[in-house]
Amino acid sequence: MGANVGIHILYSGTVAAAVEAAIMGFPSIAVSFEITDQYADAGEAAKVAREVIERIIKHKLPKGSLLNVNIPSRPSNQIKGIKITRQFAHDFKETFDKRTDPSGRAYYWLMGTNKSIHREEGTDISAVNDGYISITPLRYDLTDDGLYKKIEEWDWSDLRIF
Structure with missing residues (x-):
């Protein structure tokens, strides 16, 4: 959860499972619930998620499509609505918290903070922070087309590895 x-x-892992379904040609939905210290009622979030999913199913997603749904941390009567969003491509400073499991073995938990305090309108993080359900259409092709075209033009012929 989160x-x-x-x-x-x-x-x-939630999004990864939905990506796998999309790769296999199934329309897929990843649903996540923001948890905060102020509110964390997963049962109520599940009811909200069910309504959203039923609406999505009614519209029949194309094969291989992928939606990422995020429900804000608040009672359903305080959710402001739904926003169709883009993924917020922000800077993230990774830190790791060393922890110990019940068996005494060490493990590391990924923590971190956003480097950027700018919240871009129309993004998933902005919608959830503002109390909206965020629905972001995703794809698993992470190719950077602009950079692809640029490095495709580089001269690679003088490398001595061929």
Whole structure:
């Protein structure tokens, strides 16, 4: 549990499972619930998620499509609505918290903070922070087309590895 917005979608098992379904040709939905110290009622979030999913199913997603749904941390009567969003591509400073499991073995928990305090309108993180359900259409092709075209023009012929 926890919101899967911005760069966090790359670390998310929830989103990864939906990506796998999309790769197999199934329309897929990843649903996550933001948890905060102020509110964390997963049961109520599940009811909200069910309504959202039923609406999505009614519209029949295309094969291989992928939606990332994030529900804000608040009672359903305080959710302001739904926003269709883009992934927020923000800077993230990773830190790791060393912890110990019940068996006494050490493990590391990914922590971190956003480097940027700027919240871009129309993004998943902005919508959830403002109390809206965020629905972000995703794809698993992470190719940077602009950079692809640029490095394709580089001269690679003088490398001595061929």
